[in-house]
Amino acid sequence: MNVHDEDNPEMERMKKLLRQSVPPLGAGDEPERDLWPAMLHRLDRKPAATPWFDWALLAGLVGAVVVFPSAIPVLLYYL
Amino acid sequence: MNTHPYLRAYLAGIFLPTLVLPIILTVFIVARIVIQVPTPIEQVMIFPMAIVPSLFGLWNMLYLESHTRMHHPIGLHGAVLPLLMAPIGALLATHLNVLQFGSSGLVWFQVCSVPYALVLPGLLFAMAAYYLVWKYIVGNLNQVLGVA
Numbered sequence: 001m002n003v004h005d006e007d008n009p010e011m012e013r014m015k016k017l018l019r020q021s022v023p024p025l026g027a028g029d030e031p032e033r034d035l036w037p038a039m040l041h042r043l044d045r046k047p048a049a050t051p052w053f054d055w056a057l058l059a060g061l062v063g064a065v066v067v068f069p070s071a072i073p074v075l076l077y078y079l
Numbered sequence: 080m081n082t083h084p085y086l087r088a089y090l091a092g093i094f095l096p097t098l099v100l101p102i103i104l105t106v107f108i109v110a111r112i113v114i115q116v117p118t119p120i121e122q123v124m125i126f127p128m129a130i131v132p133s134l135f136g137l138w139n140m141l142y143l144e145s146h147t148r149m150h151h152p153i154g155l156h157g158a159v160l161p162l163l164m165a166p167i168g169a170l171l172a173t174h175l176n177v178l179q180f181g182s183s184g185l186v187w188f189q190v191c192s193v194p195y196a197l198v199l200p201g202l203l204f205a206m207a208a209y210y211l212v213w214k215y216i217v218g219n220l221n222q223v224l225g226v227a
Binding site: 071079 | 095096099103106107110123126127131161164165168172177187188191192193197201204205207208210211214215
């Protein structure tokens with residue numbers, strides 16, 4: 001931008017529009033505390049263990065397939 | 080990542096049926112050509128190929144849409160899907176001569192007989208299977224794709 005641009009009313013208008021559309025970054029936009037330790041803690045967190053109910057359900061499903069193998073084609077049809 | 084969440088939900092939904100489809104196709108082709116089971120494979124494959132993946136995708140989109148209001152678990156949402164799929168699949172199978180209503184039970188693929196007493200337990204079985212599939216597979220895919 002040179003000296004002549006500052007005298008240009010079109011350029012001044014453009015600057016004004018840009019200032020209006022892009023809000024200035026102020027100190028209030030900074031987080032109040034360091035978020036990185038919390039992020040590390042979340043990354044290190046172990047996944048939740050599978051509840052016993054789901055294991056029992058899976059065992060029941062496998063058992064049912066073993067007892068009624070003729071139902072397998074019907075199951076495949078619905079998958 | 081907030082762009083196209085419904086597209087991502089659809090893709091996460093269709094992932095499993097699309098992955099399983101070649102296996103199903105292989106099983107039916109082996110049964111038809113190698114073991115010589117008189118199953119009309121062309122009619123059988125219409126439902127798993129054309130409708131099940133789309134239903135999974137649309138059901139996951141519905142989950143995304145309703146989860147913000149209802150906060151229901153995804154496993155429960157998936158467990159309800161067989162209640163919709165069972166009649167649609169049975170209706171289509173009946174029209175394509177894949178399913179017949181016999182005197183003692185349902186006859187699937189002209190060879191597989193299922194007594195009427197086992198229809199309700201079968202539906203509960205499907206709901207339990209879908210509960211696990213949606214909770215552990217579709218739910219994880221949703222997390223990976225940033226859907227929910």
